[in-house]
Each structure stands twice: as structure tokens, then as C-alpha cells.
Amino acid sequence: MPEVMVALDLNRYWGQAPYELIGRLKRAGCTHYKVHKKLPTMDIETTARALRNAILPGKSATLMIDIKKYDIESQLIDAVEEHVTVGFNLVTVHASVGRTILSKVVKEFGDHVVAVTALTGIEDQDFLAVYGKTRAELEIVLGKIAFDSGITAGIVCSAPGIPALQQYVKGVPFMTPGIRLAGHASNDQVAVATPKEAVNFGSSLLITGRPIIESKHPEKVFADIQAQVAAA
8 A cells, every 4th residue: 555754844843843743643653754955953863863763663664865966976876875874764866867877876775765856846837948848758757767777766756747657667666745635735836636646646655744744633634644545
């Protein structure tokens, strides 16, 4: 069954707040968490250790750092190594670095590397201006690059983009941001989907943040999303 990953906004919920939030979500059954690259402290190791201690016990727990790294080979390898070494299970890199660089990163770090395709917060008109392709077209191009580079941990794309990608990508989990409950504001996301829609499109891991972390009852919202996933 597809699973749910909660995107934690650590800059907003620092101090003891994220640990309280994680505790409430853990009791509701959440084992997958994502943090963004703007950690509230420069001590990445301490932050990673504290977060892992909060989400454990359970070696199946996932802690993903979403750096979406786009750089030359040496810088990219150093960045992934830094985050994997301190305890992040998964590190995101951008597939637009191309097959040559991405395949070398995957060779070094294997199933710790997640490839990002087209960001779900960017409009089609801007994709066309920069890449000369729509989101749907770009997701296919970058998804194929990720797959051909040996990515196995996951490919990040929009939920509606999955069916087209499934023609080229086999055996790799699709990870979809922009998950919103019906009637919830899309905020800075453009390509959004409800939990049911995402599952029906073929998502393996649904990534959602604001609907949960902005709620007074985050564990209830998480349970509601889980129930919708199970019923899809």
C-alpha cells in the first residue's frame, strides 16, 4: 500500500515543537519524514541525530533531506555524502544534472539517492520559458534520465505525471509532493492532488506538509489521509 511522508517545516516549528509534533504523528503511525535544506542550525549532525531519535524506534523509519542539489559532480557527491553520513536515509538531487553526473552519484550512494524531476510549485509557462517543455514533457525527460542513471530509491514528480512516466520507468517508487485534502488551499503548490487521486495515478509515497503541520490536530489529519489512501 502507498505510504505517507510528512514534510516538517523546521524553521517554523523549532525548539521542542517538532519533537512534540513527531511524537504525535508517530503515535498515529507515521514513520516517514522530510525536512528541507534550510535547517535551523548549522550543526547538521546534531539535527539529524535529534530527528532520528525522535522518529525511532523502528529501522523502517525514513528521514529525507530535500536539498534538490544541482551542482557539478564533486560538489554533488560531497553534499550527498555529508547528509547520508550524519543519518539521513534519503537525499534529493535534481535529475537535470544529467545522466553522466547522476549515474556517478548513484554508483556511490545507491538507494540513498532520490531524483527530482519538475518542481510541483512551478507554472507551465515558466517551464516553457526555461526548458522549452511543459511540466508533463519535462517529467518524462528527467524521469527517463533518473531511471537510466540507476535510481532505485525514488523519483519525485507530480501525481498526474505518473501514468506517462510508467511507460519508461519500471520498479522505482514514485514520490509525489503537493498532496492536499479536498478543499485545502494549494498554497505555493501548482500541481496538486488529493490522496485518492495520487494513489490512483500510481504514487508510492505521498508527501504532504501544511495540511498536517498547520492543523491543531495533526495526528487526526494524518490518520484521515492514511484512511483515504487505504480506501483508494
